[in-house]
Amino acid sequence: xxxxxxxxxxxxxxxxxxxxxxxxxxxxxxxxxxxxxxxxxxxxxxxxxxxxxxxxxxxxxxxxxxxxxxxxxxxxxxxxxxxxxxxxxxxxxxxxxxxxxxxxxxxxxxxxxxxxxxxxxxxxxxxxxxxxxxxxxxxxxxxxxxxxxxxxxxxxxxxxxxxxxxxxxxxxxxxxxxxxxxxxxxxxxxxxxxxxxxxxxxxxxxxxxxxxxxxxxxxxxxxxxxxxxxxxxxxxxxxxxxxxxxxxxxxxxxxxxxxxxxxxxxxxxxxxxxxxxxxxxxxxxxxxxxxxxxxxxxxxxxxxxxxxxxxxxxxxxxxxxxxxxxxxxxxxxxxxxxxxxxxxxxxxxxxxxxxxxxxxxxxxxxxxxxxxxxxxxxxxxxxxxxxxxxxxxxxxxxxxxxxxxxxxxxxxxxxxxx
Numbered sequence: 001x002x003x004x005x006x007x008x009x010x011x012x013x014x015x016x017x018x019x020x021x022x023x024x025x026x027x028x029x030x031x032x033x034x035x036x037x038x039x040x041x042x043x044x045x046x047x048x049x050x051x052x053x054x055x056x057x058x059x060x061x062x063x064x065x066x067x068x069x070x071x072x073x074x075x076x077x078x079x080x081x082x083x084x085x086x087x088x089x090x091x092x093x094x095x096x097x098x099x100x101x102x103x104x105x106x107x108x109x110x111x112x113x114x115x116x117x118x119x120x121x122x123x124x125x126x127x128x129x130x131x132x133x134x135x136x137x138x139x140x141x142x143x144x145x146x147x148x149x150x151x152x153x154x155x156x157x158x159x160x161x162x163x164x165x166x167x168x169x170x171x172x173x174x175x176x177x178x179x180x181x182x183x184x185x186x187x188x189x190x191x192x193x194x195x196x197x198x199x200x201x202x203x204x205x206x207x208x209x210x211x212x213x214x215x216x217x218x219x220x221x222x223x224x225x226x227x228x229x230x231x232x233x234x235x236x237x238x239x240x241x242x243x244x245x246x247x248x249x250x251x252x253x254x255x256x257x258x259x260x261x262x263x264x265x266x267x268x269x270x271x272x273x274x275x276x277x278x279x280x281x282x283x284x285x286x287x288x289x290x291x292x293x294x295x296x297x298x299x300x301x302x303x304x305x306x307x308x309x310x311x312x313x314x315x316x317x318x319x320x321x322x323x324x325x326x327x328x329x330x331x332x333x334x335x336x337x338x339x340x341x342x343x344x345x346x347x348x349x350x351x352x353x354x355x356x357x358x359x360x361x362x363x364x365x366x367x368x369x370x371x372x373x374x375x376x377x378x379x380x381x382x383x384x385x386x387x388x389x390x391x392x393x394x395x396x397x398x399x400x401x402x403x404x405x406x407x408x409x410x411x412x413x414x415x416x417x418x
Contacts, residue, residue, distance in 0.1 A: 060119035062130030067107030071288040079334030083341035112136035129340035134158035135205035150370035158209040162391035169391030182303040185400040197250035207256040256281035263292025295409030304399040315381040347373040
């Protein structure tokens, strides 16, 4: 059994220095109504039934629909909504429909705390997919763990997430597993790389965690870490840091940040004349970065935990649904959110095969759901996954993609390297 990590104030500060990284045209919303005139927050059914309504199972989606993190969170909303329709079209949980309840976490810790409290205590969800950022998870997940509400992190890849508590798991592979693949791909593209410059957002816990992995990988591969430059996710002017890096004449630049700041940094590095290889971290792993650096995004390498080309039945259905709605390939953050919903649904079906979930008291169902999901195997858009007893995801397939921008510089795509 997992044990919640005890944290003094000093350790909390350490944890806060780890984060995730982690747009569609979706309209942000705060809470999805359950049926005409009845919302989960206005429960009129017997207290403690499944999700507050024995005719519907409520699953919480607590992600960033506003703030500078919305470029990632809105992709998660899209993936979750596709999952909701997909599984309800297949009968929900053996005839009982699921209903997603959305709460906007914004981009900070307090927003995630507020969203989780609402989902748990007012919306009475059986479990939560979220939050978007690891930094938010370190603050909000303990609330769910104390309430014994299972959480599936769709994009929290920083070190320490599953160790938060017994009810915390993730479908997002840890950065230590994913990130090194991008450096290997860069060396395959240019075997003469020797000097490396690293940039990271010092106010972003995930970026600080991710850059540690990148820096360790650089040293382990015998490359020279020529300079480390810091910035903030709120920065727009990177001239000083970019100039400092270019002056050491790096062959490779690695950026750990979010889409807006990371995209602007790429743009300014290219405008200042840098022509070498650039690796973007997981926070830049979104097509929304294309609008920021436009044609200058071309060639950037990003490690991936998802490929639209992965061949299985559910990824084919998910990919077709996403492309039909958004006219482009589905991104990783959407696929991971879809997978989070799927794991809950598949686990609920397994429970229902033993005893009807609609008849279980909510507290009992939440506990049963947490136990079931940790013991299952799932064929998802990410491939086959399972979990360790601690809640860490076991995933087999990983990828690296190169951004390929179209001639007009306005549109692009991720080309997956073989």
